[in-house]
Amino acid sequence: MTDVTRTLDDIRVPIPEGADEEVAAAVTGLYTEGVISRKQAFSREWAEQLREDIDAAFQEALSRPNGAVGRGPKRYYVEMHPEQMRGWLELVDHPWVRMVCESVLGPDYQIVELGFDVPGAGAVNQPWHRDFPMPEETRTNRRLTSLAFNATAVDTEEDMGPFEVAPTTQWDLPEGFDHEMFPPKAAYPRYEALAQRKYPKMGDISARSALTIHRGTRNDSQKSRPVLVLGVDAPGAGNAEHHDMAVTRGFYERLPQRVRDHLGCPIVETLTPITQKHSIEGLMMGEA
Template sequence: MADVEALYSDGITARKGAFGVDWADRLREDVDAAFEEALSRPGGAVGRGPHRYYVEIHPEQIRGFVELVDHPWVRSVCAAVLGPDYRIVEIGFDVPLEGAVNQPWHRDFPMPEETRAERRLTSLAFNVTTVDTTEDMGPFEIAPGTQWDDGPEFEHGMFPPKAHYGRYAERAVRTYPQRGDISARTALTIHRGTINRSRLSRPVLVLGVDGPEADSGERHDLAVTRGFWERLPERVRRHLDCPVVDELVPVTQKHTIEGLVMGDA
């Protein structure tokens, strides 16, 4: 499968036009509403650098959640990389606002032992843009092939020393997804958000998926109500790893290390 080969070689792959523009526009409406709510309470959003935020939400805050996780490409990539028992453990979004600056090069979590010892990926992150990305909006930048980089000098296991930055800059590729596009990556591949010189925000939805041996779910607070759970297709329910509750509690963000290191917790 070409997508699996790309994830193991470059660390990222994508499907253009996976969704319609109308679907992406509804996603933007839902993300905007969730962002406004998150900013209104303590712990609702965490800084990922100046003028840049991350917000974790619950599945039913996104009207297109089922269409996203049940998309044939998403299901096939998850199964091919992580196996048939993959688990959906995170849904959230990053919002680089006007004035967001270059993030330090980083990965999203320390390298698991399975990856270090066996060169095997145990989780995936899917990204869905809510805008047509342009150069001035602070596009995502990734250094292909760096998912295997490792060493004790990585701060918190996630932030390589500045002495490595030249290598990442040489490899760097910027992505310009359009509404309806979706990408899949290993969040171990070294990457960063870049300067947003526009007057527009660039919200991007994040879907986190684990293989059976991964433990990312311990860092997230995904939940669904009983009514929502009962309406889900069975093949979605079997992959959704979260409590079923009577009432949702807004998520208090846990991504504090990233915020501190990136200068805006």
């Protein structure tokens, strides 16, 4: 089998000129480990409100065809509009979130996705995967062109099916990967040896390259583990075409200019419920 791994010695970490210690640490973390986090970036009250908004959006999505998409047994993904989340502005305008986006993706980054995953009771191990094929810019020039931010709506416990990530694998070439996203099972022992389980608490936030190999694990509890997803692109990354996020004109006009500058989504008079189209077929049946 072709060796798909790259050594970190081959990766140049593009720390911006004049970067302070926090910026250097964020860029280095994403280019090496592939995932970073900020503990207690938000209050527990913010996270409790997030849970309420996710629960409302989830029930609405389940009430109509294609409102939610399966990501494995008892596991769903739903996209929503910013106006469905009361704390959206606080999220995208948080200094740490803005710093990470600017430092890694450049000053003209674009917010392209808002959604959430809900691994429910009975969810099984997902296959190891990345969320989309490796872009040519990443393969050739070794540049990250997008980031996924995650904020948990609950305190994560061991039996709730924690998120599991294999650090440094954002650079793995997709040789032998199904759909360039799913590594062969022969590679699983390597990912399991690298694997780190994450136990975020309400108020924590993380940022990762969605190319870093990861999976949701088996939920043995009777509780769901909803987690928010915010997708951000560098200019030209092209992920916006896979999403239908929109804002109303009144909402847009109330935003600070520094946030408007990073919204490339349509401005509409009336929001239309999102029909999910970011389906990942290889996740439908779980690890089996």
